[in-house]
Amino acid sequence: MDSFSSFSQKLNPLAKKFAQSLEQGLGQAKQMAQEKFGNATDVTELPKEYVAMEKRVDAVRISFNNLLKVARIYTTEGYDYPYHLQDSFADFTRSLAIGVKQVALVNAGDRTGLEGVEEPPKTLSHALSRASAHSAEIIGVEEPLGTALSKFSIAHDQIGQARLDMDDDVYKKFIRPLEASLELNIQKAMKARRDVQSARLHLDACKANLRNVKPEKEEAAKADAEKAEDQFITAVQEAMGQMKIVVDSPEPIRNLSDLISVQLNYHKHALELLSGILPDVDELQNHQEEIFEESEAEEAEEVEAETEEAEE
Numbered sequence: 001m002d003s004f005s006s007f008s009q010k011l012n013p014l015a016k017k018f019a020q021s022l023e024q025g026l027g028q029a030k031q032m033a034q035e036k037f038g039n040a041t042d043v044t045e046l047p048k049e050y051v052a053m054e055k056r057v058d059a060v061r062i063s064f065n066n067l068l069k070v071a072r073i074y075t076t077e078g079y080d081y082p083y084h085l086q087d088s089f090a091d092f093t094r095s096l097a098i099g100v101k102q103v104a105l106v107n108a109g110d111r112t113g114l115e116g117v118e119e120p121p122k123t124l125s126h127a128l129s130r131a132s133a134h135s136a137e138i139i140g141v142e143e144p145l146g147t148a149l150s151k152f153s154i155a156h157d158q159i160g161q162a163r164l165d166m167d168d169d170v171y172k173k174f175i176r177p178l179e180a181s182l183e184l185n186i187q188k189a190m191k192a193r194r195d196v197q198s199a200r201l202h203l204d205a206c207k208a209n210l211r212n213v214k215p216e217k218e219e220a221a222k223a224d225a226e227k228a229e230d231q232f233i234t235a236v237q238e239a240m241g242q243m244k245i246v247v248d249s250p251e252p253i254r255n256l257s258d259l260i261s262v263q264l265n266y267h268k269h270a271l272e273l274l275s276g277i278l279p280d281v282d283e284l285q286n287h288q289e290e291i292f293e294e295s296e297a298e299e300a301e302e303v304e305a306e307t308e309e310a311e312e
Contacts, residue, residue, distance in 0.1 A: 042207060044200050050236055054193065056247045061186050064178050064252070071178075071259075074170040078122035080163075085127060125160030129153045144284040144291075151280055155273045162273075166266035173258035181251060189246050192239035199235040203228040 073079045132153035139146035206225040213221040 042204070044204050044207075044232070046196070046200070047236065050196075050240060053240060053243045053247065057186070057189050057193075057243045060246055060252070061182070061190075064182055064186070068175060068178055068182075071170065071175050074167045074175065077164070077167070080124040081122040082124065082127060121160065121164060123160040123163055125156040125163060129156040129160060132156065144288045148281045148284045151277045155277050158273055159270045162266055162269045166262055169262040170259060173262060174255050177251065177255045181246075181249070185242075185246050185249065189239070189242040192235070192242040196232070196235045196239045199228070199232040203232045 130153075132149045136146045136149040136153060139149065141147050141150050203225070206221070206228040210218070210221040210225045
């Protein structure tokens with residue numbers, strides 16, 4: 001009997017708490033319905049500074065979502081890969097990939113890494129590298145054009161890898177931090193705002209009950225309204241604190257700075273690689289022009305000689 005009495009004592013507070021929660025929920029639902037259909041009176045207004053802070057948080061949240069919608073393209077390897085090559089990617093045989101690596105490794109004096117070369121990824125630079133390596137192989141690196149294509153292929157293979165490294169850094173230093181902010185700080189602020197809305201509805205429901213309550217229940221209803229008002233004020237303060245974290249945090253600017261730095265490093269590296277081969281390609285162009293001019297001159301001399309013989 002004592003154990004049953006103890007159980008009942010524990011159960012009664014739980015049942016009472018459940019009943020109170022249910023009553024509060026029904027009161028909020030009724031208040032929300034009245035507001036929706038324009039039947040509510042004396043709706044508690046939110047503080048102006050709170051409403052202003054909500055707008056600032058919404059601006060940050062929308063900005064994050066817009067940036068992430070675009071920036072997530074960095075998580076897709078082939079975002080700059082030519083569309084018309086997508087279906088024919090499999091046709092680029094493994095030998096082309098090996099050809100690119102062979103030229104780079106042989107030029108570096110390293111023949112030990114030629115085994116196990118994997119097919120290059122889907123990036124524009126890797127596509128240019130494969131096409132140039134294949135063309136250099138067909139023409140022959142002993143020809144000026146073949147040598148130029150070989151150098152171009154090696155540079156773009158390295159640029160393609162640098163682009164993949166950039167993509168990885170963009171995810172780690174920009175995309176993931178923004179996602180984390182959305183998942184943590186902004187979600188906490190949004191939840192706190194929902195708590196404020198819930199507390200306001202409860203407060204207005206208590207006020208409405210106080211206006212319509214019977215005299216013998218007026219004191220209890222008044223106490224409920226005062227308690228609800230305290231809860232509303234606390235919820236507003238807590239939400240203001242959470243929203244302030246969102247709008248005052250320096251992290252988004254730091255993340256943007258990291259993004260700029262990552263992009264800059266990639267473009268600087270690409271610039272260095274292309275600047276490095278340009279003088280060599282220009283020299284090969286000049287050499288090819290000399291060969292062409294000599295060939296033209298020899299052909300002109302032959303034509304002149306044949307003309308003189310014909311006249312004699």
